[in-house]
Amino acid sequence: MTTSTPATTTSTPVSLLGLGPMGHALATAFLDAGNPLTVWNRTPGRADGLSRRGAVVAGGVEEAVRGGRVIVACLRDYAAVRAVLDPPPDDWTGRVLVNLGSGEPTQARELARWADGHGIRYLDGAILSPTPAIGTPSAAVLYSGEAAAYETVREVVAALGGVGGYVGADPGRAVAHEVALLDLFATSVNGLAHAFALARAEGIAPGELAPYAAGIGGLLTEMAPRWAEQLAAGRFPGERSTVASAATALTHLVGTAAAHGLDVGALASARRAADRLVAAGHGDDGLARLATVQHAEQAEQGERAEG
Known part of the structure; x- marks a missing residue:
């Protein structure tokens, strides 16, 4: 479960590796919180504004690590972190490495083992x-890994945002939240574009459809917590809408889109999931039941691939 962490001011020295747009935002938040800051970036010249505010610009990674007790990496991906820190600078006693890059849960676990x-x-x-949200109460940053390590850095990283916190000992758990939410965002953006x-193929102008x-987008706000409750309980009442009705609607939707030559891959996948549930006798269940069929479809695909 996530926790809220109010912004605070500490004097703990922080070193930041990576000064892309997000790295700059993190650096600004740490400086605003009063942390002595050392920064390093592979490409020089990105720290001018930060140095004027008192940040020390390290000439190399080893110098940057020596300058901080909390070492924050904000690089492109896990491979970049490994490339920058392998072999690691000497003497990590009393230091914690906090990786705030992006990637996959398995990569987070591999880097933790390394x-x-x-x-x-x-x-x-x-x-x-x-x-723009970094350093404000609306920012959300999640952390996972050793609980004692989180307690060591908790007050320092509180400078980055007021929503979020520690989500568990599994090092991959924080980024697992991220990729699940990216799944929702990416498929929603694709759905909006589609x-x-x-609509345009049917002669409807974008401005007509937008309101x-x-x-439709607003429905997700209500659906998310309701689905979470149903999935936790394993009960899927169909009083609002049913899997069977969704299967019928998706059939019409796939037919209409295909007739206009549009890509129906995502829609066809959704229809297959609904059809599987109907065939299994769950047609009268509510739509949250759809979340339970994804694993079964993946397992079946894996078995076909191995065969």
């Missing part, structure tokens, strides 16, 4: 907010 093998205390993180394309599309 860090442990080198005597580095490691905490993985996932930033769920855009750069809806506008389908109704906004209303």
Whole structure:
């Protein structure tokens, strides 16, 4: 479960590796919180504004690590972190490495094992907010890994945002939240783009569709907690809508989109999931039941691939 962490001011020295747009936002938040800050970036010249505010610009990674007790990496991906820190600078005693890059849960776990093998205390993180939100109460950053490591850095990283916190000992758990939410965002964005394309193919102008599309988006806000409760309980009442009705609607939707030459891959996948549930006798269940069929379809695909 996530926890809220109010912004605070500490004097703990922080070193930041990576000064892309997000890295700059993190650096600004740490400086605003009063942390002595050392920064390093592979490409020089990106720290001018930060140095004027008092940040020390390190000439190399080893110098940057020596400058901080909390070492924050905000690089492109896990491979970049490994490339920058392998072989690791000496003497990590009293230091914690906090990775706030992006990637996959398995990569987070692999990097945690690498860090442990080198005597580095490691905490993985996932930033769920855009750069303008960093350092404000609305920012959300999740952390996972060793609980004691999180307690060591908790007051320092509280400078980055007021929503979020520690989500568990599994180093991959924070980024697992991130990829699940990216799944929702990516498929929603694709759905919006597909809806506008389908509307245009039927002679409906984007401006005509937009007000109704906004209303559809608002339904997700109510559905998410309701689905979570149903999935936790394993009960899927169909009093609002049913899997069977969704299967019928998806059939019409796939037929209409295909007739206009639009890509129906995602829609066909959704229809297959609904059809599987109907065939299994769950047609009268509510739509949250759809979340339970994904694993079964993946397992079946894996078995076909192995065969």
